[in-house]
Amino acid sequence: GAVVSQHPSRVICKSGTSVKIECRSLDFQATTMFWYRQFPKKSLMLMATSNEGSKATYEQGVEKDKFLINHASLTLSTLTVTSAHPEDSSFYICSARPSGRMSNEQFFGPGTRLTVL
Amino acid sequence: AQSVSQHNHHVILSEAASLELGCNYSYGGTVNLFWYVQYPGQHLQLLLKYFSGDPLVKGIKGFEAEFIKSKFSFNLRKPSVQWSDTAEYFCAVTLNRDDKIIFGKGTRLHILP
Numbered sequence: 001g002a003v004v005s006q007h008p009s010r011v012i013c014k015s016g017t018s019v020k021i022e023c024r025s026l027d028f029q030a031t032t033m034f035w036y037r038q039f040p041k042k043s044l045m046l047m048a049t050s051n052e053g054s055k056a057t058y059e060q061g062v063e064k065d066k067f068l069i070n071h072a073s074l075t076l077s078t079l080t081v082t083s084a085h086p087e088d089s090s091f092y093i094c095s096a097r098p099s100g101r102m103s104n105e106q107f108f109g110p111g112t113r114l115t116v117l
Numbered sequence: 118a119q120s121v122s123q124h125n126h127h128v129i130l131s132e133a134a135s136l137e138l139g140c141n142y143s144y145g146g147t148v149n150l151f152w153y154v155q156y157p158g159q160h161l162q163l164l165l166k167y168f169s170g171d172p173l174v175k176g177i178k179g180f181e182a183e184f185i186k187s188k189f190s191f192n193l194r195k196p197s198v199q200w201s202d203t204a205e206y207f208c209a210v211t212l213n214r215d216d217k218i219i220f221g222k223g224t225r226l227h228i229l230p
Binding site: 004034042043044046049093095105106107108109110111 | 121151153159160161162163166207217218219220221222223
């Protein structure tokens with residue numbers, strides 16, 4: 001149980017285009033999902049907290065107009081990288097926290113590698 | 118600001134050697150502590166976690182970690198490593214007051230067969 005999927009797993013796009021990444025909790029509901037960015041040889045950086053039915057909470061320094069987050073249902077959150085540039089190339093990972101549990105354990109997706117040419 | 122420090126960026130060991138990966142955090146309040154592992158080409162998986170109770174926590178695959186509150190540490194240990202333990206290991210903290218996970222920079226472990 002507690003499986004999180006991401007789609008696509010890998011995407012290559014041209015500079016200036018937008019890319020949408022989906023995060024799904026497959027066998028549980030998640031009121032809260034999280035989006036991270038992982039740089040080579042560095043830690044995961046929390047970008048934003050996605051809450052079902054409300055606006056996402058962005059971390060300091062993360063442009064909300066650049067990284068659009070929509071949490072349309074209890075099993076789906078999407079991250080759209082708008083007008084992508086080469087510096088947006090990175091590994092994006094989502095996680096989901098099962099609704100209704102007392103613990104704050106999160107389950108992670110496999111990640112999406114974005115390459116912007 | 119809260120932070121998590123992992124002392125070793127890259128560790129190379131031979132099979133059957135003992136392992137200890139250091140982790141320290143900076144926060145004076147109540148914390149929940151985690152170790153995650155990322156095997157090559159796979160997603161992050163939870164190794165073990167500490168919420169409360171016995172500070173010596175046992176996880177999957179023979180790993181354990183000890184929470185020492187006075188030292189703000191949560192070191193990961195395994196008495197005898199295997200080649201299949203080659204992976205990247207992340208220490209992480211959440212604060213009781215919210216759900217954000219703060220990750221360390223990770224330790225890349227390479228086990229020689």
